[in-house]
Amino acid sequence: MKTSLRKSFAVLSSAAVAAGLLLVGGTSAQAMACGYQVEGTPATQTVYYHCDGSSKVWIHVDFISHADIELCVGPGRTELGNVFIVQNAWYAGALCNTVGDIRDPR
Secondary structure (H helix, E strand, C coil), X not given: CHHHHHHHHHHHXXXXXXXXXXXXXXXXXXXXXXXXXXXXXXXXXXXXXXXXXCCCEEEEEEECCCCCEEEEECCEEEXXXXXXXXXXXXXXXXXXXXXXXXXXXX
């Protein structure tokens, strides 16, 4: 069950990343608070602002009812999904190479 959940979530996450990532240059993101945010009216969209204008980092994405993932993000704004799916996100403590890559945090 663990493997099939991981596989299905990896597929879902990859599709979400491919369809929904919106990256904005570091300058715009610096006007916003860094890290995990909930936006919109009503507030339903989760985003992560990576405020360092030159690095790509792994963030841990905490899902409400699915296995968590780590996602490689670049500078600026990254859309993560709806608040009913994504509960939180934080810097995972490491640099990464390719924006959009996904790895298992365990």
